[in-house]
Amino acid sequence: MAQKTMPSEGRTKKVVNDSKRFRLVATIIGGIFSVLALLPIILIVIASFTDEKTLLANGYSFFPAKWSTAAYVYMAQQWSVIGRAYGISAFVTIVGTAISVLITTMIAYPMSRKNFRFKGALAFFVFFTMLFNGGVVPSYMLWSQIFNIKNTIWALILPNYLCSAFNIFLVRNYYANSIPEALIESAKIDGASELTIFFKIILPLAVPTVATISLFTALIYWNDWVNALYYIQKPQYFGIQNLLIRIMNNIQFLKSGAASVAVGAGAVTLPGTAVRMSMAVIGILPIVIIYPFVQKYFVKGVVVGAVKG
Secondary structure, eight states, rough: OOOHHHHHHHHHHHHHHHHHHHHHHHHHHHHHHHHHHHHHHHHHHHHHTTTHHHHHHHOOOOSSSOOOOOHHHHHHHTOOOOHHHHHHHHHHHHHHHHHHHHHHHHHHHHHTTTTTTTTHHHHHHHHHHOOOOOOOHHHHHIIIIIOOTTTTTGGGGGGGTTTOOHHHHHHHHHHHSSOOOHHHHHHHHHOOOOOIIIIIIHHTTTHHHHHHHHHHHHHHHHHOOHHOOOOOGGGOOOHHHHHHHHHHHHEEEHHHHHTTTOOOOTOOOOHHHEEEEEEEEHHHHHHHHHHHHHHHHHHHHHHHHHHHO
């Protein structure tokens, strides 16, 4: 008997050792790619603290010859305007994400039910929007002339990003693969309505995929500048991305004006390049802070939701 079990034990040990070696190699490769992904962000942060003349003379470097906080001083001087833009972007991101997640999860729910008669037609209409759209001009006419949301806060929320077909299919697959049909049927036997089932059973069990699509949507809303470009002319509705672009354009205008006038050897160099880097840091900072709190749900939501139901 001992001689018969030894080959099996040897194979088991070999599988375990191979698994450990694979995890070690995968960890090393993943760590290398993680460092490579972080290097550009680190370079942006260092460049934002680099003296403007040093940037112009030597270019970007991880070890600049001269450090400077002039870019952040300039940004601090604009903080009254930047703070308002932060508030606009935060409001748009929170409200837009909440509405988008609610619509997405509610559309995905009937699509995941086997006894819903029109789930095929609904899935077709949702999928159709992934392939075709009306274009920029019809969309602009729709939102600005029919819904009349131009120069309102809703112009930053409703167009383009309110509902994503990809997110709907992601959530639908999660419902179909992770929530037992028997659980829903037992709730119906106990007298629960569809809304009660959705809010009391489905949503609490779908936290991973809800967190995933919330992160996707929040990133889109936070980084968006297209809606403001199309629909907003009033500066008080500019989000952080549009305001930072405007500040950058003002700096370029001031630099071009200074170049056309001889101001002598004592002229002050405006921190144009450094300000651009500091704007990038300010723009990504909230997402960097929020991401660790939803990261634990991120992988599970994507993997389970991506499995075909």
